Amino acid sequence: DKPLPNSQCSLLPHDQYLIRSKRIITPEGVIAGSVEVKGGIIVSVAEGGDQFSDYSQGYILDYGDAVVMPGLVDIHVHLNDPGRTEWEDFTTGTKAAAAGGITTLIDMPLNCFPTVVSEETFRLKLEAARNRLHVDVGFWGGLVPENAFNRSALESLLDAGVLGLKSFMCPSGIDDFPMTNATHIKEGLHVLAKYKRPLLVHSEIALDSEGSTDKASPPDPRSYSTYLKTRPPSWEEAAISELYKVAQDTRVGGRAEGAHLHIVHLSDAWKSLGIIKEAKESGASLSVETCPHYLAFSAEQIKDGDTRFKCAPPIRDEVNRNKLRQALMDGHIDLLSSDHSPSAPELKLFDQGDFLRAWGGISSLQFDLPVTWSYGKSFGVTLNQLATWWSERPAKLAGQELKGAISGGKHADIVVWDPDEEFELNENYTTYLKHPNISAYMGTRLSGKVMATFVRGNLVYSDGKLAPAACGVPILAKQ
Numbered sequence: 001d002k003p004l005p006n007s008q009c010s011l012l013p014h015d016q017y018l019i020r021s022k023r024i025i026t027p028e029g030v031i032a033g034s035v036e037v038k039g040g041i042i043v044s045v046a047e048g049g050d051q052f053s054d055y056s057q058g059y060i061l062d063y064g065d066a067v068v069m070p071g072l073v074d075i076h077v078h079l080n081d082p083g084r085t086e087w088e089d090f091t092t093g094t095k096a097a098a099a100g101g102i103t104t105l106i107d108m109p110l111n112c113f114p115t116v117v118s119e120e121t122f123r124l125k126l127e128a129a130r131n132r133l134h135v136d137v138g139f140w141g142g143l144v145p146e147n148a149f150n151r152s153a154l155e156s157l158l159d160a161g162v163l164g165l166k167s168f169m170c171p172s173g174i175d176d177f178p179m180t181n182a183t184h185i186k187e188g189l190h191v192l193a194k195y196k197r198p199l200l201v202h203s204e205i206a207l208d209s210e211g212s213t214d215k216a217s218p219p220d221p222r223s224y225s226t227y228l229k230t231r232p233p234s235w236e237e238a239a240i241s242e243l244y245k246v247a248q249d250t251r252v253g254g255r256a257e258g259a260h261l262h263i264v265h266l267s268d269a270w271k272s273l274g275i276i277k278e279a280k281e282s283g284a285s286l287s288v289e290t291c292p293h294y295l296a297f298s299a300e301q302i303k304d305g306d307t308r309f310k311c312a313p314p315i316r317d318e319v320n321r322n323k324l325r326q327a328l329m330d331g332h333i334d335l336l337s338s339d340h341s342p343s344a345p346e347l348k349l350f351d352q353g354d355f356l357r358a359w360g361g362i363s364s365l366q367f368d369l370p371v372t373w374s375y376g377k378s379f380g381v382t383l384n385q386l387a388t389w390w391s392e393r394p395a396k397l398a399g400q401e402l403k404g405a406i407s408g409g410k411h412a413d414i415v416v417w418d419p420d421e422e423f424e425l426n427e428n429y430t431t432y433l434k435h436p437n438i439s440a441y442m443g444t445r446l447s448g449k450v451m452a453t454f455v456r457g458n459l460v461y462s463d464g465k466l467a468p469a470a471c472g473v474p475i476l477a478k479q
């Protein structure tokens with residue numbers, strides 16, 4: 001049993017050990033057995049336990065019937081560092097991730113300042129992240145009008161190691177991250193094809209909407225329905241129809257073969273979803289995510305002035321929510337992400353409760369797992385589905401073939417949790433997010449408590465404690 005290179009990285013002073021449990025979630029199904037970890041890698045996964053009854057090579061951690069699952073890979077997180085660290089930063093965000101069983105997160109190129117739209121700005125991002133990551137963190141670069149037609153600028157950003165690009169089809173809310181049109185996106189995909197990396201798109205196009213026109217009786221900005229009317233499903237439909245067309249380039253033999261288009265945070269479960277199904281059938285390389293808040297909440301439940309629930313696209317009515325749940329269960333939605341997009345609490349305008357002027361963004365990162373499980377189990381979500389939507393597919397989208405599953409040869413990125421333990425998410429709950437009070441989940445009762453989190457074999461979180469050192473690494477795309 002070799003000593004660890006840096007004992008501050010892990011709460012477990014062993015390099016080689018066995019994790020035992022009656023419920024290990026593997027790609028082949030749930031098994032009772034053990035996962036053998038050595039040097040940060042899963043060296044074997046075995047059913048039963050007899051062959052290890054005398055495990056003299058290392059240490060044994062027996063978790064009984066707690067669930068041992070691949071750590072979550074949250075591909076859609078805004079940590080706002082550098083530049084808006086009073087909203088969230090690398091330290092708070094990655095501590096929250098570790099405590100929540102998220103072993104890898106991919107940081108978005110906007111809400112930080114400057115935005116990550118060039119090699120130079122990406123270097124600033126990496127500099128800010130240095131020695132401050134408690135889990136592994138990858139980065140999306142930004143596709144904006146300024147770089148979309150500048151192939152060499154995009155190539156240097158991609159050569160520097162961003163895992164793919166992200167763009168908006170509507171105003172992003174951040175001045176130095178302007179929106180792209182279909183032509184910019186087509187060019188971006190063409191460059192990405194060579195790298196075989198994805199483009200993630202915020203898919204709403206701002207059309208004139210009924211909410212903003214009635215001047216005789218101005219709508220009440222404290223009412224959620226006022227906000228909901230300003231961003232109807234037709235905005236998502238309009239964007240996704242455009243994307244259907246540009247995605248044709250990603251087909252075999254197309255101009256952007258090798259690139260992939262990923263639609264982020266789908267809310268509309270009606271026509272948008274239909275177009276996505278058709279695009280997949282057409283042979284386009286396309287996928288879609290939704291977020292726990294669209295599965296958990298409905299417009300009917302959002303109280304006047306409670307701007308914690310403001311996000312874009314908006315949380316829609318209960319019928320839409322149920323249809324979205326069904327689409328997920330039926331396999332039409334590929335994966336889940338948080339779109340963790342916190343702000344300083346002042347920007348949520350809790351005093352006025354003004355839905356039209358408050359910052360749009362849901363804060364949820366630390367609660368990805370218990371939230372998905374608490375709401376998901378009511379509509380039949382299984383443990384294997386959690387691993388597919390939260391680990392296997394997001395790892396694949398981000399090009400991380402060593403992450404996202406409990407199987408031999410992969411990184412030992414593991415969450416151990418108790419699906420049956422319930423807790424009140426209130427001010428007494430230990431939360432590492434910078435501003436827990438802005439989270440839409442605060443005040444709810446959840447089930448599914450994270451007991452331990454391993455990142456490349458380091459026990460970074462256990463039983464309410466974090467490892468002292470920040471030993472997560474920045475993930476750079478391989479050439």
Ligand SMILES: NC(=O)N[C@H]1NC(=O)NC1=O
Binds near residue numbers: 078110173312361362
């Ligand atoms: N800029 C930013 O983070 N916007 C996010 N917030 C939100 O609710 N939807 C988004 O795209």
Ligand SMILES: [Zn+2]
Binds near residue numbers: 202
């Ligand atoms: Zn977005």
Ligand SMILES: [Zn+2]
Binds near residue numbers: 108
């Ligand atoms: Zn986002």
